[in-house]
Amino acid sequence: MKKGVAMLLIAAMSVSLAACGDKGSAGSAGAGDAGNAGAEDAGSAGSGDEDAGTTPEAGDTEAAPSGGSAEPVAGGTVNIPITDDPTTLQGWMMRNSNEGVISPAIYETLLKYDETGKPQPYLLESFTGDPEALTYTLVVKDGITFQDGTPLDAEAVKWNLDYYKENGVLTGSYFNYVDSVEVTDEKTVVVHMSSWDALFDYGLARTCFVCSPTAVESLGPDGFNEAPVGTGAFKVTKWSHGEGIYTERYDDYWQGKPYLDNVNFVIYSSTATQQAALEVGDLDVMNLSGDAVTADALKAKGYNLTNAAIPSTGYTLCFNSLADGPLTDVRVRQAIAYAVDAEEICNSLLGDGAYGEASTQWAVTTSAEYNSEVTGYGYDVEKAKALLAEAGYGDGFELTINFQVGDFAKSVCQIIQAELQQIGITVTLNQIEVANYADYLGEWDGILFHPMGLGNGQFSQVAANMIPGARFGGATFLHDEESVGLINEAIVSDQETLSQNLKGAVKILFQDNVELYTVAITYSTAVTSPKLHGDYGSIQGNGATWHELWKEAE
Numbered sequence: 001m002k003k004g005v006a007m008l009l010i011a012a013m014s015v016s017l018a019a020c021g022d023k024g025s026a027g028s029a030g031a032g033d034a035g036n037a038g039a040e041d042a043g044s045a046g047s048g049d050e051d052a053g054t055t056p057e058a059g060d061t062e063a064a065p066s067g068g069s070a071e072p073v074a075g076g077t078v079n080i081p082i083t084d085d086p087t088t089l090q091g092w093m094m095r096n097s098n099e100g101v102i103s104p105a106i107y108e109t110l111l112k113y114d115e116t117g118k119p120q121p122y123l124l125e126s127f128t129g130d131p132e133a134l135t136y137t138l139v140v141k142d143g144i145t146f147q148d149g150t151p152l153d154a155e156a157v158k159w160n161l162d163y164y165k166e167n168g169v170l171t172g173s174y175f176n177y178v179d180s181v182e183v184t185d186e187k188t189v190v191v192h193m194s195s196w197d198a199l200f201d202y203g204l205a206r207t208c209f210v211c212s213p214t215a216v217e218s219l220g221p222d223g224f225n226e227a228p229v230g231t232g233a234f235k236v237t238k239w240s241h242g243e244g245i246y247t248e249r250y251d252d253y254w255q256g257k258p259y260l261d262n263v264n265f266v267i268y269s270s271t272a273t274q275q276a277a278l279e280v281g282d283l284d285v286m287n288l289s290g291d292a293v294t295a296d297a298l299k300a301k302g303y304n305l306t307n308a309a310i311p312s313t314g315y316t317l318c319f320n321s322l323a324d325g326p327l328t329d330v331r332v333r334q335a336i337a338y339a340v341d342a343e344e345i346c347n348s349l350l351g352d353g354a355y356g357e358a359s360t361q362w363a364v365t366t367s368a369e370y371n372s373e374v375t376g377y378g379y380d381v382e383k384a385k386a387l388l389a390e391a392g393y394g395d396g397f398e399l400t401i402n403f404q405v406g407d408f409a410k411s412v413c414q415i416i417q418a419e420l421q422q423i424g425i426t427v428t429l430n431q432i433e434v435a436n437y438a439d440y441l442g443e444w445d446g447i448l449f450h451p452m453g454l455g456n457g458q459f460s461q462v463a464a465n466m467i468p469g470a471r472f473g474g475a476t477f478l479h480d481e482e483s484v485g486l487i488n489e490a491i492v493s494d495q496e497t498l499s500q501n502l503k504g505a506v507k508i509l510f511q512d513n514v515e516l517y518t519v520a521i522t523y524s525t526a527v528t529s530p531k532l533h534g535d536y537g538s539i540q541g542n543g544a545t546w547h548e549l550w551k552e553a554e
Contacts, residue, residue, distance in 0.1 A: 091103070117310050134195070138191065164207075202460035305526070306526045311454040315450070318450050327399075338384035346358040466487060486501040
């Protein structure tokens with residue numbers, strides 16, 4: 001670590017850290033360091049797995065794991081970690097980080113992002129829009145079935161779109177303009193829009209995991225939650241709550257018989273326990289985001305590292321600009337931005353750019369969605385102090401920063417805690433368990449340090465999340481008329497207007513109003529044992545997923 005940031009982190013470690021089980025008890029739970037949570041379970045979390053055909057033998061702790069055979073061998077089991085039980089396995093409700101790891105094995109979406117972040121047909125032969133007619137036409141591929149044998153046809157697609165519109169967790173963000181869904185033949189679905197939505201394809205690529213209508217209707221939503229059925233290569237055989245999710249291959253998978261026998265998602269609550277399990281062979285893959293130390297250590301021991309092709313996460317300070325208090329004053333928000341040394345944080349924690357970088361927005365400079373007019377605030381403690389004094393807070397104030405459990409998030413928030421102390425702001429850190437994080441997405445006290453998924457790009461996230469009615473920040477963001485107007489006009493416009501307007505909205509949100517302040521953009525890094533063949537680190541959609549688990553290495 002760079003010396004300045006290291007000293008701030010050491011200072012921050014002495015400040016109390018609150019860990020919460022739910023939003024109502026944010027300051028009262030006495031849990032300690034997330035990095036140590038669950039360490040006692042490291043040896044037993046994978047106990048439900050009887051066939052570890054692709055894993056090293058337990059107890060193999062040599063510093064450099066031995067390589068795999070020259071030729072891939074079909075079958076066996078791959079174990080992948082999650083940090084906690086998912087909140088849900090219902091395809092229409094999945095959205096948190098653990099669910100993002102599990103979902104691609106079970107479920108698929110109608111469209112999928114390519115390496116540039118552009119949605120492309122996946123379960124569909126084609127996807128075409130007609131702005132004048134306010135319609136999107138979807139043609140379903142032949143030969144796809146759900147894991148219960150139900151065919152994926154136009155009726156099944158209509159059922160899923162209707163069900164998501166009625167019940168989906170992000171329906172307010174991505175299905176706002178869906179008016180009705182019509183089946184015109186056994187393969188063709190026409191979606192009628194109430195107004196044009198130029199980003200509807202981004203929503204279909206990010207969310208709306210396609211579920212078997214037969215299974216949902218026969219099991220009911222609660223029963224389906226325990227035994228979900230999608231079109232993916234692996235079907236759930238058991239959800240052992242508190243332990244993991246176990247799956248077996250679906251032999252009639254539409255892209256071919258899966259190469260593996262099983263893919264299991266086993267609970268290891270911290271990076272430290274995951275690393276230990278990987279090194280003794282209880283895990284085969286782990287995903288890192290913002291952890292250069294662990295990544296470099298595992299690379300040195302012979303593990304394979306693969307960075308995502310596109311940015312995975314934008315770690316962002318999200319201000320509650322509506323609640324009574326200092327944060328309603330833009331000068332206070334600007335002062336906080338000046339006091340946070342994002343460049344130094346990223347250099348220190350992200351391996352000098354090897355695993356991520358600082359940015360002024362939810363895009364990197366190479367992206368077509370990047371707005372060069374958003375210059376950010378830089379690091380200037382004296383200017384920060386002057387702005388606080390000008391706003392009437394020269395003596396400082398108390399502030400809460402809320403963040404989801406995670407080693408990188410914790411380290412960054414501790415550094416920011418110490419940096420803000422230098423300008424007189426006393427920060428309490430509120431650590432939120434993954435299962436409870438969704439409770440904070442509409443409203444929070446002070447600041448939410450949010451891991452915004454960037455797999456679907458800056459424009460899609462801004463358009464979906466920064467308008468009235470969106471679940472994220474519904475009671476905290478300003479939703480000023482100018483930015484909302486630009487977003488709403490962009491959605492119903494051509495691509496040129498969409499780009500121009502959304503870049504304008506980005507400038508208002510990140511620069512002018514400072515409702516959002518990006519601290520770091522990370523590239524998800526998959527760490528895999530050399531004993532494995534194939535691509536286990538591909539990125540699809542919102543965050544890290546493993547979407548080619550069925551496939552033999554090329």
